[in-house]
Structure formats: structure tokens, C-alpha cells
Amino acid sequence: MTRPTPLSGFPEWLPAQRLIEQSLIERIRRTFELHGFAPVETRAVEPLDQLLRKGETSKEVYVLRRLQADAADATDSGLGLHFDLTVPFARYVLENAGKLNFPFRRYQIQKCWRGERPQEGRYREFYQADIDVIDRDGLPNHYEAELPVVIAEALAGLPLTFKMHVNNRKLSEGFYRGAGLADPMAAIQAIDKLDKIGPDKVAALLAETAGATEAQAKACLALAEISAEDGSFAEAVAKLGVSDPLLDEGLAELTTVIETGREHAPGLLVADMRIARGLDYYTGTVYETFIAGRERFGSVCSGGRYDNLASLGDETFPGVGLSIGVSRILGVLFGQNALSVSRPTPTCVLVALPAEDDRPECNRIAAALRARGIATEVAPAPAKFGKQIKFADRRGIPFVWFPGAEQQVKDIRSGEQAAADPAQWTPPAADLYPVVG
RNA sequence: GUGGCUGUGGCUCAGCUGGUAGAGCACUGGGUUGUGGUCCCGGGGGUCGCGGGUUCGAGUCCCGUCAGUCACCCCA
Numbered sequence: 242m243t244r245p246t247p248l249s250g251f252p253e254w255l256p257a258q259r260l261i262e263q264s265l266i267e268r269i270r271r272t273f274e275l276h277g278f279a280p281v282e283t284r285a286v287e288p289l290d291q292l293l294r295k296g297e298t299s300k301e302v303y304v305l306r307r308l309q310a311d312a313a314d315a316t317d318s319g320l321g322l323h324f325d326l327t328v329p330f331a332r333y334v335l336e337n338a339g340k341l342n343f344p345f346r347r348y349q350i351q352k353c354w355r356g357e358r359p360q361e362g363r364y365r366e367f368y369q370a371d372i373d374v375i376d377r378d379g380l381p382n383h384y385e386a387e388l389p390v391v392i393a394e395a396l397a398g399l400p401l402t403f404k405m406h407v408n409n410r411k412l413s414e415g416f417y418r419g420a421g422l423a424d425p426m427a428a429i430q431a432i433d434k435l436d437k438i439g440p441d442k443v444a445a446l447l448a449e450t451a452g453a454t455e456a457q458a459k460a461c462l463a464l465a466e467i468s469a470e471d472g473s474f475a476e477a478v479a480k481l482g483v484s485d486p487l488l489d490e491g492l493a494e495l496t497t498v499i500e501t502g503r504e505h506a507p508g509l510l511v512a513d514m515r516i517a518r519g520l521d522y523y524t525g526t527v528y529e530t531f532i533a534g535r536e537r538f539g540s541v542c543s544g545g546r547y548d549n550l551a552s553l554g555d556e557t558f559p560g561v562g563l564s565i566g567v568s569r570i571l572g573v574l575f576g577q578n579a580l581s582v583s584r585p586t587p588t589c590v591l592v593a594l595p596a597e598d599d600r601p602e603c604n605r606i607a608a609a610l611r612a613r614g615i616a617t618e619v620a621p622a623p624a625k626f627g628k629q630i631k632f633a634d635r636r637g638i639p640f641v642w643f644p645g646a647e648q649q650v651k652d653i654r655s656g657e658q659a660a661a662d663p664a665q666w667t668p669p670a671a672d673l674y675p676v677v678g
Numbered sequence: 679g680u681g682g683c684u685g686u687g688g689c690u691c692a693g694c695u696g697g698u699a700g701a702g703c704a705c706u707g708g709g710u711u712g713u714g715g716u717c718c719c720g721g722g723g724g725u726c727g728c729g730g731g732u733u734c735g736a737g738u739c740c741c742g743u744c745a746g747u748c749a750c751c752c753c754a
Contacts, residue, residue, distance in 0.1 A: 249746060353754080355753075355754090360747080542754070623712095626712050627713055
């Protein structure tokens with residue numbers, strides 16, 4: 242059989258990288274729980290109509306089908322792998338509304354799948370770490386200010402600088418409406434392309450899809466120019482001379498978000514009127530996060546407020562959420578070798594095996610160490626001690642244990658060796674588990 | 679889905695205008711008789727991505743295909 246080749250877009254890491262990935266996920270998980278978000282895991286698949294109902298581009302959804310299903314088989318109901326965690330969560334909330342307490346704050350760290358052409362920092366199978374707060378009927382604005390603070394803590398300590406760009410759909414929509422545009426939503430989608438196609442083409446697009454006059458297009462572009470790390474953006478918007486009640490609402494909400502961020506996550510947030518986001522279910526604050534110097538990688542943490550994603554009859558469940566692109570951040574970290582791990586295996590102690598007959602004794606030593614939380618393995622086969630030390634050295638295992646009448650443990654980095662009792666001996670805390678840093 | 683580039687031991691790569699497949703690292707055995715890392719000597723491992731064509735002869739040239747990769751699109 243020919244050697245299997247990697248599947249593009251479906252990354253599989255070596256143990257050292259997986260340890261780094263796990264430590265990043267663990268760090269995020271602990272922060273989420275520290276802020277009182279409850280864990281949830283949803284199934285990998287959703288009915289296709291659920292996945293597609295909010296205008297997602299259908300071509301990126303991986304569809305699930307039984308190999309034996311024939312064309313006429315109607316029970317082959319059309320399942321697709323989820324492409325994010327927000328849509329499944331909205332479905333989950335509706336399904337369990339009666340058992341949940343609102344406002345409900347949950348986190349979810351799971352794989353997602355998108356059938357796009359992969360490239361650096363973009364995968365077809367990847368981890369997202371998602372927090373959302375969903376309430377019943379109404380959702381106070383302060384949650385939109387709270388979530389970025391949680392994210393800032395989750396990502397703190399990574400050797401990367403994050404900038405979260407924040408805008409508010411009400412602000413944009415109100416402005417466009419106040420400026421007299423017929424189709425504010427079309428204008429939002431046109432402005433979303435500003436970075437890619439430039440102001441000239443956006444102006445043309447505004448005229449074409451949103452029915453903007455030359456002066457209106459100019460006003461839209463002027464709004465998109467505004468950005469600030471503090472509340473001063475509101476005055477800049479006011480200077481453009483457009484007034485609309487929805488605009489005022491958006492300005493007030495965005496000010497709350499920015500000012501809260503200034504206090505609890507200094508340096509993270511920037512109000513940026515050009516952030517629009519393609520998804521049409523957002524109704525308030527929208528977020529996109531970039532790594533300083535790696536803006537081309539795209540957003541590594543995005544989300545927003547959605548008022549209409551989940552509704553049941555006349556009951557609505559408005560929410561706000563943010564998703565960390567764990568795999569994408571990891572891609573950047575691996576790409577610049579920014580993180581390393583002290584060893585590629587959890588094993589802290591290798592028990593040397595003098596002869597096969599000694600295995601029962603070695604197993605007892607290993608059990609005694611494990612009972613006290615020390616990751617231990619017994620050498621695979623009897624061999625000269627030099628070889629067994631080499632075995633440990635190759636794997637970065639810091640300690641080799643020699644059984645016998647007087648048991649000894651050797652730190653193979655320093656060469657220090659001393660008598661030790663498996664019921665007593667403890668390694669330095671830093672050696673207990675692989676350290677990521 | 680469209681276009682550019684690239685496919686040679688596990689890894690990084692060399693291989694001339696076509697002439698019988700190489701190096702370093704890694705692995706493994708020994709020197710060193712049960713305490714490693716250095717050093718020295720030896721060993722294993724490759725359908726040259728796959729299929730076809732040109733040729734006396736193809737890793738090398740041509741066509742196709744698959745995979746990887748980058749860009750577009752879209753997004754975490």
C-alpha cells in the first residue's frame with residue numbers, strides 16, 4: 242500500500258503540537274468557566290435546512306450521506322456538519338428552552354467544518370471556542386460590553402497582540418437611513434468589501450445595490466473612515482451631520498462597549514466603522530479580531546449580537562456571542578514557532594527494566610508513582626541502562642528510575658542520581674507535566 | 679469552483695544538454711561486557727506521486743491525473 246498523504250485542510254498535529262493545542266484550549270476553557278459560562282456540546286451534524294436558513298453560503302457545508310443511500314431514499318434527510326457553533330447553539334436553546342435558565346451563558350469548544358479551499362490559517366476542520374449569552378425576549382446591552390473582556394482574558398499570555406475591531410449595526414444602518422439610503426442592508430454589505438476592493442469600487446457598488454447618490458456614497462465612505470480607541474468616535478460621527486434615532490441608539494451602545502473595554506481590557510478594543518460582517522443575522526454590536534502584524538490572516542475572533550436567530554412563535558431569544566478561531570491562532574503560533582513545549586510526552590519518569598523477570602517489580606514502582614500523580618512508564622524491553630537512559634533522553638523524559646535493593650532516581654539532564662522511595666519521591670513541580678511557553 | 683508553483687529514503691534537499699539513485703540529519707548495530715549525550719566504524723530503508731507518450735535508454739523531455747501549496751472567493 243502506498244504511503245497515505247495528508248489531507249489538505251484537515252490538520253493532524255504531532256504530540257508536541259497537540260500538547261500546545263490542548264494547553265491553549267484548557268486556558269480558554271478555564272477563563273470561560275471563571276466568568277460563569279456553562280459547558281455545552283452539541284452534535285456534529287444539523288439538518289441542512291437549519292444550517293442554511295440564515296443565508297450561509299450553502300457550498301461550504303459538508304453534507305452527510307449514507308454510502309448505501311439510493312436517490313429515492315427519503316429517509317436520507319439531508320444532514321450537514323456544522324460550520325460554526327452559533328447556529329447549532331441557537332437550535333439547542335430552542336430545543337431546551339424549558340430546561341434552561343435565562344439569561345443563559347454557555348461556552349462550547351468544538352470542531353467545525355467548512356468545505357473551502359484551505360490555505361495558511363484556514364482549514365476545513367478546525368476548532369472554535371465560542372461564548373454566547375442568550376436571554377428571553379430582551380437582552381441588555383451590557384453583555385455586548387462584557388464578552389470582549391472575557392476574550393481578552395482567555396487570550397492573555399499568548400505571545401501575540403490582538404486588536405478587536407467593534408462596530409454596531411444599528412449605528413451603520415441608522416446612519417445610512419438618516420443619510421437617505423433606500424437599502425441600508427445593501428450598504429452594509431458594500432462597506433464590508435472596503436478592504437478588498439477599495440473605496441472607488443465600493444462607491445460604485447453603493448450606487449448600484451443601495452441606490453446611493455454620489456453625495457450619499459461619499460458620506461458612507463466618510464463614516465467608514467472613522468475609528469478610535471475611545472469614545473471620541475461619537476463626535477466624529479456627529480460631525481458628518483446625519484441624524485437618526487437608530488444611529489443615536491447605536492452610538493450609545495458602541496460607546497458602552499468601548500468604554501467598558503477601556504477599563505477592563507485596555508488596548509484591546511477599537512471602534513471601527515468599517516466593520517460590517519457579511520452575515521445578515523447580526524443586529525447590534527459586531528466584532529472582528531486581528532493579530533497585530535498578521536491582519537492578512539483574517540479575523541481570529543468574531544461575533545456579534547443577533548436578535549432574531551432564535552425564535553419560537555412570538556417568543557424570541559436574542560443573544561450575543563464571540564468565537565475564538567483556536568486553530569487559526571494556533572496556525573500563527575506554529576508558523577512563527579512562538580510557543581514550544583518542554584517535552585513531547587506526558588511521561589515524567591521512565592522505570593528502567595533490568596530483566597524481563599523484573600517487570601512485576603517495575604510495574605509496582607510505576608503504580609506507586611502514578612498513585613501520587615506522577616506520569617510513569619516502564620521501559621519497553623530490558624536493555625543496557627545506557628540504552629534505557631537514551632530512550633528517555635530521546636523523548637525528553639526527565640527522570641529514569643532504577644529498581645533494585647536500593648532504588649535510585651536519576652535526573653538525566655543534570656546527571657544527578659540519588660536513592661529514592663516511590664512512595665515518597667516527588668519531582669519538581671515544573672517537571673510534573675509538559676510545560677508550554 | 680478558477681489560475682500559478684511544486685512532487686526524489688522518516689525529515690531537509692542534491693541529481694548537469696536524458697546514460698543503471700546520492701548527501702546530511704534521523705533510525706539501527708558495534709567500539710564501550712548493564713548508566714546516555716561526544717567521537718569512530720558498520721547496517722537497514724526509495725514502485726523518483728500515479729498513468730501514458732517520445733527514446734536504444736526517462737528522476738530528467740511531453741501529455742494526462744492525483745496530491746500539496748499559494749492567490750481569487752469566503753470566512754474563525
